[in-house]
Amino acid sequence: MAVEMRLPKARKPFSDHVDGDGQRHLVVPGDTITTDPGFMRYNGEVGDIVVGRITEVQQKRWKVETNSRLDSVLLLSSMNLPGGELRRRSAEDELAMRDFLQEGDLISAEVQAVFSDGAVSLHTRSLKYGKLGQGVLAQVSPSLVKRQKTHFHDLPCGASVILGNNGFIWIYPTSEQKEEEVGGFIANLEPISMTDREVISRLRNCIMCLVSQKVMLYDTSILYCYEASLPHQIKDILKPEVMEEITMETRQRLMELEG
Structure with missing residues (x-):
């Protein structure tokens, strides 16, 4: 009677099992599944401040x-009309x-309700x-936006930011006439000075630097x-060695602030 016999050989660990294009089929806790930020989507909570883009005009919403x-949905009945009416x-x-x-x-808004399917x-x-x-x-990733009492900030450098809980951050020149602002739909479309543009660009690169770290x-x-x-040119902020330097200094100052 013929007997089939196989010689023993070492098995590969599960984490090393890959297919023809080098992609893993099995993962364990701690393994990176993907680095694509598109997979990390925002889950809204009532009271969140968000920045969003209008994608469609529908009936009453x-x-x-x-x-x-x-x-998300913005109802006609859930907004102020021009002039704050x-x-x-x-x-x-x-x-x-x-x-x-x-x-x-683009709009800034607050989450009023969260539906059962996750829409807000x-x-x-x-x-x-x-x-x-x-x-x-x-x-940016929503997980990197710290929850605070206010997400609207006028920074001393001459620009303002809206830190949306949804990971959308709006950087814009600080208004000099806040008492005349009426909210709603009066958007300032005046040209921005070169100085303001440089401040906004520097802030944007600084935010990307913090996110990368x-x-x-x-x-x-x-x-x-x-x-x-500030000692570096705006275009140099995103260089790896510069990001590491200014992030280290930022962390050190934050640690000193917290005592």
């Missing part, structure tokens, strides 16, 4: 991209919706929310990083 798995919405208001906000517009409903009833004007949008983003960390970056 706008759809808003907020870095979530599903688009609080009144019943009319048929004329519904017809004029695209005059208020249209596809591509927004509101802009406060005058501090509404359509955004001139500025720069930075997209996994430093939490809030007004103090961003300001310390900005000050640490």
Whole structure:
């Protein structure tokens, strides 16, 4: 009777099993599944401050991209009309919706409710929310945005930031006439000076620097990083050796602040 026999050989560890293109089929806790930030989507909570982009104008509502798995919703009834008016919405208001906000517009808003499927409903009833004007949008992981009492910050360097809980950060020139702001849909589209543009660009690169080193983003960390970056040109901030230097200085100052 013939007997089939096989010689023993060493087995590869499970973590080393790969397919033809070098991709692993098995992972264990601690393994990196993906580094693509698109897989880390925002899960909204009531009271969150978000920055979003209008993607569609629908009947009595706008759809808003907020870095979530599903688009968010801004109802016509959940916003201030131009001038901060609080009144019943009319048929004329519904017809004029695209005059208020249209596809591509950026807004700041607050999460009003979270639905069972994870989608969120927004509101802009406060005058501090509404359509955004001139500025720069930075997209980061929501996990790196520190939760604070306020997410609107006027920094001493001459620019302001809105730190959206959804990972969308808006950087813009600090307004000199806040008492005249009425919120809603009056966006300042005046040209920005070269000085302001340089400050905004430096802030944006500083935020990207902190993100690359996994430093939490809030007004103090961003300001310390900005000050640490001043000896360097804006374009050099994202060089690996410069990022490491200014991040180390930022961390040191934050540690000293915390005592």
